Amino acid sequence: MNRSIFLLLVTSMLVALSSCQTAKKKEQSRPNILYIMSDDHGYQAISAYDKRYINTPNIDRIANEGIIFTNSFVSNSICGPSRAVLLTGKHSNMNGYKVNSGAFDGSQQTFPKLLQKAGYQTAMIGKWHLKSDPTGFDYWNILPGQGAYYNPDFIEMGKKTRHEGYAPFVTTYIALDWLENKRDKSKPFCMLLHHKAVHRTWEPDTSTFAEFTGKQFPVPDNYFDDYATREAAAAQKMSIRKPDMDIAYDLKMEYDGTKSRFKWFRTHTGRMNAEQKARWDAHYKQVQKEFMEKGLKGKEYELWKYQRYMQDYLACVRSLDESIGEVLDYLDKHGLADNTIVIYTSDQGFYMGEHGWFDKRFMYEQSMRTPLVMRYPGHIKPGSRCNKLVQNIDYAPTFLDLAGVKIPDDIQGISLTPLWEEKDPKWRDALYYHYYEFPNEHMVKRHYGIRTKRYKLIHFYYDIDEWEFFDLEKDPEEMVNEYDDPAYADVVKDLKERLEKLQVQYQDTDRSTY
Ligand code: CA
Numbered sequence: 381m382n383r384s385i386f387l388l389l390v391t392s393m394l395v396a397l398s399s400c401q402t403a404k405k406k407e408q409s410r411p412n413i414l415y416i417m418s419d420d421h422g423y424q425a426i427s428a429y430d431k432r433y434i435n436t437p438n439i440d441r442i443a444n445e446g447i448i449f450t451n452s453f454v455s456n457s458i459c460g461p462s463r464a465v466l467l468t469g470k471h472s473n474m475n476g477y478k479v480n481s482g483a484f485d486g487s488q489q490t491f492p493k494l495l496q497k498a499g500y501q502t503a504m505i506g507k508w509h510l511k512s513d514p515t516g517f518d519y520w521n522i523l524p525g526q527g528a529y530y531n532p533d534f535i536e537m538g539k540k541t542r543h544e545g546y547a548p549f550v551t552t553y554i555a556l557d558w559l560e561n562k563r564d565k566s567k568p569f570c571m572l573l574h575h576k577a578v579h580r581t582w583e584p585d586t587s588t589f590a591e592f593t594g595k596q597f598p599v600p601d602n603y604f605d606d607y608a609t610r611e612a613a614a615a616q617k618m619s620i621r622k623p624d625m626d627i628a629y630d631l632k633m634e635y636d637g638t639k640s641r642f643k644w645f646r647t648h649t650g651r652m653n654a655e656q657k658a659r660w661d662a663h664y665k666q667v668q669k670e671f672m673e674k675g676l677k678g679k680e681y682e683l684w685k686y687q688r689y690m691q692d693y694l695a696c697v698r699s700l701d702e703s704i705g706e707v708l709d710y711l712d713k714h715g716l717a718d719n720t721i722v723i724y725t726s727d728q729g730f731y732m733g734e735h736g737w738f739d740k741r742f743m744y745e746q747s748m749r750t751p752l753v754m755r756y757p758g759h760i761k762p763g764s765r766c767n768k769l770v771q772n773i774d775y776a777p778t779f780l781d782l783a784g785v786k787i788p789d790d791i792q793g794i795s796l797t798p799l800w801e802e803k804d805p806k807w808r809d810a811l812y813y814h815y816y817e818f819p820n821e822h823m824v825k826r827h828y829g830i831r832t833k834r835y836k837l838i839h840f841y842y843d844i845d846e847w848e849f850f851d852l853e854k855d856p857e858e859m860v861n862e863y864d865d866p867a868y869a870d871v872v873k874d875l876k877e878r879l880e881k882l883q884v885q886y887q888d889t890d891r892s893t894y
Contacts, residue, residue, distance in 0.1 A: 411756065412720040413495075413570040413779050416707065417466070418700055419459060419507055419579040420740065422730035423452075423751040425697045432598050433732065434694045438705035439753065442724050446755030447764035447800055453831065454772045456815055457728040457740045457747040460484070460509050462772060463574075466727075467491060467516075469776030469791035472814060473888040479817040483511035489788065491776035492516035492570060498785045501567045503558050506551040506574035513538070519562060521554050523547075527576040529583040529696075530651045544653070546585040547576045548703035556710050570779065573707070577700040580738075581630055583648060584695030586659035592695040593663070596687055602857050603686065604679070605735040609861040610848060612840040618731070618739040618822040620689055621682040625738055631688045632664045633671055686733050693732070721756045721782060725772075734857065741824040743813045743838050744858050748831065756782075760800045768799055768807045769833065792886055809833070812882040818842060828888070830879040837863075837875040849875070 423429040427436045428443040429450075454462050456472045464477035467490040472478040476485050492502045493516035504514045508522040521536040529547045533540050534554065543550045555573045563569055584592070604621075607614035617624045628634040652660060667688075676684050704724065711717040729749045731737035740747035752770065754760060773793030780787050781795035798805035814828040829838035836858070838848045849863040849872050862868050883889050 409719065410500075410568040410784060411782055412568050412716065413500075413723075413782065414573065414707070414711075414720050415571065415723045415775075415779070416573045416575070416704060416725075418575040418577055418724075418726045420728065420730045421578050421697065421700070421726035421751065422732055422746060423749055424732045424746070425578075425694060425730075426751050428753060429751060433690070434697055436697065436701040438701045438708060439724050439751075441708060442704075442722055442755045443753040445757070445762045446722075446753060446760045447766055449752040449754075449770050450765060450767045451769050451833070452725070452750055452752035452771075453748050453769065453811055453813075454728045454750050455811075455813055457742065457813075458815065458817055459579075459727050460511075461816075462727040463508070463510055465772050466775050469773055469793040471773060471792055471812065471886045471888060472816065473886070473890075474790075474792065477510070479820070480509075486510075486512045486515035489790070490516050491779050492572070494780055494785055494788070495570045495783055498783060499567055500783060501563045501569045503555075503563070503569065503571045504574070505555045505558065505571065507576045507579075508574065518564075519558055521558070523551075523576055526579065528648060528651050529576065529585075530648065530656060531653065532576070532651075546699060548699045549585075549706070551575055552703040552706050555707065559710065559716075560714075568783070570783070575700055575703070578693060578696040581648075582689070582692040582696050584692055585699045586656055586663070588695035588698045589659070589663045591698065592691040593667070595691055595694075597690045597694075599683060599686055600732070600734045602859060603683075603733050603736050605859070607735075610858075611846050612825045612827065612844060612848075613735065613742070613744075615844075616737070616742075616822060616824050618741075618824070619736045620685050620733060620738050621736045624822070625685060625689060627685075630738075631685065632692070633668050633688075682736075689738060690732065718757045721754065723752070723754045723775075725752045725775075726750050739822050741815055741817065741822060743815065743827060743829050743831070743836070745852075745856070748813060756800075764800055766799050768805075769809070769811050769831070770796060770799070771811050810878055810882065812879075812886055812888070813838075814888060828879075828883075830875055830882060832875070832878075835871060835875060837872065837879060839879075847872075 425433055426439050427434060428440040428448055455465055458480055460480040461472045461477050464475045464484050468475040469491060496502045496516055502517045504517045504520040506523060507527055508514055514520040521534050524533055524535055527547060531542060531544050532547050532550055533542050555571060711720055728740045729747045730740055731746045734746050774796050777787045777791050777793045778796040781797050787795060810830050810832045812830060816826055818824060818826045825840045825844055826842040827838050827840040829836060834853050836850045836852060840846045847863045848861045849868060850858045851862060
C-alpha cells in the first residue's frame with residue numbers, strides 16, 4: 381500500500397469514527413420531554429401568576445428555572461377537546477373532537493406517534509378522557525373516565541387495578557415507577573403525566589384540611605355581576621351563587637356520613653378506607669355544623685359558598701403542587717434534570733368566582749387562558765417571561781421541534797422555540813377560538829371569536845345571534861360589551877375581517893356542522 385492510499389484510508393476511518401460519535405452524542409443529547417397537565421387549574425391559583433390565593437412553590441420552581449408564558453390560551457376551553465388539540469396540534473374542527481362526547485379517533489396523526497417513530501419511548505399516565513384507548517404510547521396507565529380522587533382505579537394497558545392513596549400522588553407514583561423500572565433507558569422519553577386534580581368536585585386529601593379549614597379568600601370585584609350587555613353570559617348555568625353550584629354535590633353539606641342526595645357522591649366517599657373516611661367525616665361534619673348554626677341568607681350565603689368552594693379547590697391545588705415537587709426531586713436525584721424539558725399546564729383555565737362563576741367554556745379571559753411554564757436547562761434562561769400570544773395548538777409542534785423531528789405541514793400550531801431562542805421573533809398577532817358544547821351542562825352557548833393583544837370579538841350563535849366586543853386594556857374583566865359603540869366601529873370591522881381570515885386559515889368555515 382502506498383503512503384497516499386494509506387493516509388486516505390486512515391482519514392476516512394477517522395471521519396467515519398467521528399460521525400459515529402456525533403450520532404451517539406446526538407442520541408444522548410436528544411431531550412426527554414415530561415409534560416405535566418392538570419385539569420381545570422386556573423392561573424389565578426398558581427403563585428407564579430397570582431399571589432392572592434395560594435403559594436405553589438413547585439410549579440413556581442419550573443417557572444423560576446425556565447420560562448413563564450403570560451399570554452397562554454386554549455382554543456376550546458373544555459376537557460376532552462383540549463386533550464385532542466394537545467395530541468394533534470390542530471383545532472377541534474380538524475381533529476374531530478369538538479365536544480366531550482363520542483370518542484377521539486386514535487388512528488389519526490399525533491405527536492406521540494411521530495416521536496415514537498423517531499425513536500422516543502412514549503408513555504401516557506393519568507387522566508385520558510378521550511374514550512378510545514390511547515395510541516402512540518409504548519406504555520399507558522390511565523384513569524377510567526374522570527377517575528376518582530380517593531384510591532383510584534387505573535387501567536394499565538387494558539388491565540384495571542385499584543391503587544390505595546390520593547390521586548395526584550398515585551398518578552405521580554405510577555409515572556416515577558415507569559421512569560425508574562419500566563422504560564427502555566437507552567432511548568429518550570416523552571411522558572404525558574395528566575392529573576385528574578383539580579377537577580370538580582374538588583375532594584381534598586385529608587392532610588390538607590388543617591391548612592384550609594375556615595380560610596378566607598379575597599372575593600373578586602365582579603362576583604355579583606348582573607351580566608348587563610352580555611346575553612350569553614346571563615344565560616349560563618355555572619354560578620357559584622345559584623344552585624348550579626350544589627350545596628351537597630359540590631360543597632359537601634347535607635351529608636351525614638352515610639347519606640347524600642347524590643349517588644355519585646356516595647360512590648366516591650364509598651371508595652375511602654376507614655381512616656380516610658373517619659377524617660373526612662370529622663372534617664365535613666364540623667364544617668356543616670358551623671354552617672347550620674350561622675343560618676345564612678341572601679348575599680351572606682352566596683359569599684359563604686364562594687369561600688367553601690375556594691377552600692376545597694385550593695386544597696386540591698396544594699396536593700397537586702406537592703406531587704409536582706416529587707417529580708422534580710426525582711429528576712434531580714437521578715441525573716435527569718439537565719436533559720429533560722419539563723412543562724406544566726392545565727387543560728384550560730377556570731373561574732375562581734369572577735362573574736360569580738366556577739367552570740370554564742367561555743372565551744372570556746379566565747377560561748380561555750391557561751397556565752404554561754417550561755424548564756429546559758442550558759436552553760431556556762432561568763427567569764424568562766414571554767408575553768406573546770401562544771395557544772395549546774402550539775404544544776405538539778414544539779415537542780416535535782425540540783426532539784429534532786420534522787413538523788408535518790398539516791399541524792396548525794407553531795413551535796414555541798423561537799420565543800426563547802431568538803431575541804424578537806416574528807410572531808402571530810391574533811388567536812382563534814371555538815366552543816361547541818351547547819345545549820349541555822352549564823348551558824354556555826356556542827361561540828367563536830378572535831383575541832388580539834388588546835381586543836376580543838366573540839360571536840355567540842346557534843340559538844342566538846349576538847356579538848360581543850371588549851377592549852381588554854380598558855375593561856380587563858370584560859364587563860361592558862362595546863360592540864355597538866360607534867367609537868370602536870373601525871376596530872370591530874377590522875377584527876371581523878381578521879376573524880374570517882383565521883377561519884379560512886384554520887379551515888373552520890363549514891357552518892353546516894355547527
Ligand atoms: Ca378540564
